[in-house]
Amino acid sequence: MEYKNSYFQLVIGERNVAMNYYPPVDGGESLNLDEIVDYLDSHGIKDYDIKKINETILTATKPIKITISNETAFPVDEIMKVRVTPDKMYAIARFYPPSEGKNRADADEFLRDLSVMKITHGICEDAIKKHIEKPEYCKNIIVAMGTKPVQGTRASIEYKFQTDRKAKPRLNEDGTVDFHHLDNISHVAKGDVLAILTKEDPGKSGIDIYGAEIKPAKVERLTLKHGNNIEMTEDGLRLISLVDGHVTLEGDRVFVSNNFDVPADVDNSTGDIDYNGSVTVRGNVRTGFSISAKGNVEIFGVVEGANIYADGDIILHRGIQAMGKGRLECKGNLISKFIESAEVCVEGYIETDTILHSNVSAKGDVFVRGKNGNIIGGKVRSTSLIEATRIGSTMGTTTEVEVGTDPSVSARMHEIKSLLTEKTDERKKLEQLVALLRKKQDAGMLEPDKAPLIQSTTKNMILLDSEMKKLTEEYDKLSELVAGNKNAKIQARSDIYAGTKIVIAGDFILVHDDLAHVRFKKEKGEIKPTPF
DSSP: OOOOSOEEEEEEOSSOEEEEEEOOOTTOOOOOHHHHHHHHHHTTOOSOOHHHHHHHHHHOOSOEEEEEESSOOOOOOOEEEEEEOTTSOEEEEEEEOOOTTOOOOOHHHHHHHHHHTTOOSSBOHHHHHHHHHSOOOSSOEEEEEOBOOBOOBOOEEEESSOOOOOOOOEEOTTSOEEOSOOOOSEEEOTTOEEEEEEOOBOOBOEEOTTSOEEOOOOOOOOOOEEOTTEEEOTTSOEEEEOSSEEEEEETTEEEEEOOEEESSOBSTTTOOEEESSOEEESSOBOTTOEEEESSOEEESSEEOSOEEEESSOEEESSEEEEEEEEEEEESSOEEESOEEEEEEEESSOEEESEEEEEEEEESSOEEEOSSSOEEEEEEEEESSEEEEEEESOTTOOOEEEEEOOOHHHHHHHHHHHHHHHHHHHHHHHHHHHHHHHHHHHHTTOOOGGGHHHHHHHHHHHHHHHHHHHHHHHHHHHHHHHHHHOTTOEEEEEEEEOTTEEEEETTEEEEOOSOEEEEEEEEETTEEEEEEO
16 A cells, blocks of 8 residues: 555564564654554563664664564454543544454444444544545544534623723923823713623534533623612613713722812811712811722822822822821822822822832832922832932932832742753753663663663653743743833933932842933843933
8 A cells, every 4th residue: 555654564473573664755754662662562562672663763764574572462453543632522543554464444343443432423434434445554533523612702891981090191391290181080971871781692512522512611791880870771781870970980880979079178177088989188188187089089288197098090289298107009090299208009100290208119100200300219119110300319318219020920930940950950860860771771781670661761751841841931931021021111301310229120220420311221131221
């Protein structure tokens, strides 16, 4: 017969077992030694010459017959070995020829074999018949194929108002920042449609080769959720505002509310404020008091040593002078005229005119600009960008500015490095062991009970190679995350003074001389200043 892929056939003699070996032709697939070994073991062939078989596979360019064992064995008919993929969607067969002079199987025999294995769905009879007519041995052939499920689509909600809170104030031509026209509140009128729900499509089930149902992946079901002053249409697909006011999205729930307005100071006359919406304070927030809001907090006066928390934005038309006793924290953005002697933690960006002697942290950008634009003293951190007119002071006040990456990424990379070192050392030891055993085997000095150790150790080396490959791929992906943060930088529009500490992605430098119009970025592992 004509063939392309490499295969083998046993020749059972009265006193020995030989093997007809057919090397690949025209780019066909080569045989794997393990496949021949498994076949011989499963058919009770003993004391075969594995070294001779391996040399034949590696060197033979034409069909050749070799004696592989000096003990005889029972003849074998044509067989089919079937491997089922882990998802039970494919049965992949490899056919092996009968020993010389024995019988081939017919299609009905192979179909019965599949039935015994309880493979009933998607049987590829044409592929089996094609093999019967024109056999192809030692080649993967799909003999059964499941029906894949049709995946559905998740539900979706379209919000008919601005959900992005990243509106930034405008920088005026004279260098001042316009804190008055932020346009970051979504106003609504009675009768406005707030949200529209599109329901999910559940998809369609499939069937694996064993006839079992494969349900499509569950798709997310969504429902419209809302607070007071909102009605839902009877079909559950729309939300309608019942009042004039402003709308916010908190998590997955829509709120429409009138603002809680404090006409004067937050002090003894009001007590602490905890409000499920937005808060506006027309006066000051006195030392010792607190405001907690599910929406935005807007304060027209000065915040003293007070604590302000918001799920939305914090807007301070004047600023905070905390005297080391106050804290600002929000999940949105912070816009303030100045920040002095305060603790600040923000998940969005920060826009302010001055930061003095404060501990400030933001996941977004930090902009310190306007007429002053100073960062003096304390520590200011951002994951991406810190930009100020001036950083540090001529008096050498200790000032630290930091941008960079998530510390958990660096920790995992360090862990992978240690694992790779351990596994590399382990593999070298296994490699040395295999080399020693083979040397003894070639010299005829290897104890019979040690022979299987060569194969088991080689398999362990293969497993180690696979593990190391996965770890290396993970490390490379994490490296891309670190390397991909190329925009992490610190910028001084005017001056950065000596004594300032610059930290980028875990590395730091101290500024020894005053610099002007400079940008600091990490390039090729080094923090470098460039003109800005």
